[in-house]
Amino acid sequence: MCGIFGIASTKSTRNKLYQGLMKxxxxxxxxxxxxxxxxxxxxxxxxxxxxxxxLRTKLTSLTRITTGIAHTRWATHGEAILKNTHPxxxxxxxxxxxGIIENYIELKSLLKKKRYSFKSDTDSxxxxxxxxxxxxxxxxxxxxxxxxxxxxKGSYAIGCMNTNYPNTIFAACKGSPLIIGKGVNENFIxxxxxxxxxxxxxxxxxxxxxxxxxxxxxxxxxNANKKIIIKKVKTSKMNSEQSSLSGHKHFMHKEIYEQKPxxxxxxxxxxxxxxxxxxxxxxxxxxxxxxxxxxxxxACGTSYHASLVAKDWIEEYxxxxxxxxxxxxxxxxxxxxxxxTLFVSISQSGETADTISSLKKxxxxxxxxxxxxxxxxxxxxxxxxxLVFLMNAGPEISVASTKAFTSQLFTLLxxxxxxxxxxxxxxxxxxxxxxxxxxxxxxxxxLETDIKKISTKFKNKEHTIFLGKGTSYPIALEAALKLKExxxxxxxxxxxxxxxxxxxxxxxxxxxxxxxxxxxxLARLVLSNLAEVEAxxxxxxxxxxxxxxxxxxxxxxxxxxxxxxxIAPILYIIPAQLLSxxxxxxxxxxxxxxxxxxxxxxxx
Ligand code: G6P
Numbered sequence: 001m002c003g004i005f006g007i008a009s010t011k012s013t014r015n016k017l018y019q020g021l022m023k024x025x026x027x028x029x030x031x032x033x034x035x036x037x038x039x040x041x042x043x044x045x046x047x048x049x050x051x052x053x054x055l056r057t058k059l060t061s062l063t064r065i066t067t068g069i070a071h072t073r074w075a076t077h078g079e080a081i082l083k084n085t086h087p088x089x090x091x092x093x094x095x096x097x098x099g100i101i102e103n104y105i106e107l108k109s110l111l112k113k114k115r116y117s118f119k120s121d122t123d124s125x126x127x128x129x130x131x132x133x134x135x136x137x138x139x140x141x142x143x144x145x146x147x148x149x150x151x152x153k154g155s156y157a158i159g160c161m162n163t164n165y166p167n168t169i170f171a172a173c174k175g176s177p178l179i180i181g182k183g184v185n186e187n188f189i190x191x192x193x194x195x196x197x198x199x200x201x202x203x204x205x206x207x208x209x210x211x212x213x214x215x216x217x218x219x220x221x222x223n224a225n226k227k228i229i230i231k232k233v234k235t236s237k238m239n240s241e242q243s244s245l246s247g248h249k250h251f252m253h254k255e256i257y258e259q260k261p262x263x264x265x266x267x268x269x270x271x272x273x274x275x276x277x278x279x280x281x282x283x284x285x286x287x288x289x290x291x292x293x294x295x296x297x298x299a300c301g302t303s304y305h306a307s308l309v310a311k312d313w314i315e316e317y318x319x320x321x322x323x324x325x326x327x328x329x330x331x332x333x334x335x336x337x338x339x340x341t342l343f344v345s346i347s348q349s350g351e352t353a354d355t356i357s358s359l360k361k362x363x364x365x366x367x368x369x370x371x372x373x374x375x376x377x378x379x380x381x382x383x384x385x386x387l388v389f390l391m392n393a394g395p396e397i398s399v400a401s402t403k404a405f406t407s408q409l410f411t412l413l414x415x416x417x418x419x420x421x422x423x424x425x426x427x428x429x430x431x432x433x434x435x436x437x438x439x440x441x442x443x444x445x446x447l448e449t450d451i452k453k454i455s456t457k458f459k460n461k462e463h464t465i466f467l468g469k470g471t472s473y474p475i476a477l478e479a480a481l482k483l484k485e486x487x488x489x490x491x492x493x494x495x496x497x498x499x500x501x502x503x504x505x506x507x508x509x510x511x512x513x514x515x516x517x518x519x520x521x522l523a524r525l526v527l528s529n530l531a532e533v534e535a536x537x538x539x540x541x542x543x544x545x546x547x548x549x550x551x552x553x554x555x556x557x558x559x560x561x562x563x564x565x566x567i568a569p570i571l572y573i574i575p576a577q578l579l580s581x582x583x584x585x586x587x588x589x590x591x592x593x594x595x596x597x598x599x600x601x602x603x604x
Pocket of ligand 1: 300301302303346347348349350351352356399400401597598599600603
């Protein structure tokens with residue numbers, strides 16, 4: 001799973017390749033590399049492990065390159081070490097690959113019999129050797145790439161250079177996104193639109209089983225029969241945004257604080273005095289949503305946690321039945337679609353492979369409609385879904401998702417209100433609750449000093465338990481995920497009532513138990529569950545607006561502001577984000593780029 005960028009040009013492209021690669025770092029940062037050729041068509045390749053900035057010192061050897069392909073890697077097959085870093089070479093052929101070649105072991109042994117030797121442990125290296133082998137036979141790159149992809153099983157986006165084709169990049173894709181950018185006297189390949197935006201807004205998404213030949217002056221797209229395909233050039237509406245830390249130490253911290261203006265802005269954009277504005281999910285959507293009896297939510301990670309809250313909200317206020325599935329499961333399950341079922345995919349990036357393939361599957365089933373809730377315009381998910389809601393929360397840089405989560409929750413709250421209209425007259429009251437978010441949110445940031453102090457108690461822990469009930473359960477899941485992701489402390493989340501069915505065995509005087517306890521009709525039950533922890537001398541950390549006595553110093557109460565129950569999930573996650581941030585700071589981890597993770601997981 002990785003990011004690909006390439007430029008076919010006659011001018012120097014070294015810096016552009018490096019800058020473009022930086023924009024794709026969210027796809028992985030285990031290692032990175034660039035292959036480029038100069039006017040004499042000599043190929044030079046540089047590689048570095050770790051974040052892309054580690055390539056910087058090696059860039060001098062690329063001073064003269066005009067055309068190049070670049071790659072940032074998230075390791076799937078083979079450790080994150082130099083030999084496994086892309087581009088992979090086979091004599092005069094250099095390739096970069098995103099995806100997984102499922103039959104690489106068979107292909108490797110076939111190539112070994114033909115005397116190809118392998119320098120890496122990756123699945124990708126077979127591609128360079130296969131293209132080389134086919135090129136030796138045909139002396140034609142178009143044919144070589146086509147016959148190579150015919151025997152590949154799995155998913156791929158490939159960028160390739162051959163020194164016999166000066167200033168030329170070849171590309172192919174199936175199941176992994178790739179776009180072709182059309183510039184002035186230079187053309188591009190990229191995993192998404194962001195690295196090309198500073199040069200051009202014109203692009204063509206390459207579809208599955210399509211191929212491209214790119215030179216500085218021409219882009220030709222062809223199919224597996226070598227037939228030229230004429231495709232419409234799209235024009236992006238996105239701007240090349242520069243993200244800066246604006247005085248914060250980390251993007252995660254900045255993004256936690258951005259939640260206030262974003263939610264305020266979303267409120268003014270979509271919420272009227274006592275009603276949600278008409279058709280906020282697109283033209284005619286109020287009518288479409290009125291006709292829904294069931295909803296299937298599909299998402300991954302943090303976005304999946306948002307869907308769990310939505311399921312509870314919608315089922316609470318309507319008679320609509322909802323399911324929420326993680327995308328990696330949805331794809332492989334038999335799905336029963338009843339009439340009037342809406343499919344909703346949720347994704348910050350719109351590039352998560354599992355979510356994309358779930359949507360592709362859904363488009364073939366009998367859903368009445370598909371809606372994507374996404375933060376990135378012109379992403380693969382938004383291109384595929386029939387209805388699209390763009391959250392416009394601005395680029396989220398930190399791998400641990402924060403502002404995307406609360407924006408997703410806000411969007412899903414709007415969805416809940418719109419579809420609950422025909423079930424009773426509650427819109428006015430719910431809208432009043434929405435307006436309270438911006439009133440209350442400031443007081444959450446004021447908790448940071450206390451949270452910072454509490455974070456010391458987690459620093460040396462290896463395990464933690466998170467509890468919640470009702471809509472606080474997905475918040476416990478999300479809070480546990482945040483802690484795991486950036487502090488590397490094991491965190492498991494449970495429905496508080498489930499504790500006694502097993503996890504309680506883990507509780508002793510060293511075990512921190514974090515609980516989200518808004519003062520609602522469930523609070524009494526959660527308090528009983530907490531009593532079970534306290535009876536075993538567990539350390540409790542309770543986020544609550546309920547007045548509960550602090551019995552001893554094993555109980556830590558984080559005093560939350562009073563808030564309507566409806567908006568509690570949006571507010572309770574914010575101090576939990578701050579808690580994991582401060583624990584991570586104490587543990588001195590790389591907060592924005594935690595080990596082994598990537599912002600967007602583009603392989604299945
Ligand atoms: C990765 C990220 C998570 C994110 C998940 C889904 O695993 O590290 O933070 O929640 O992907 O991403 P998406 O872009 O689809 O919301």
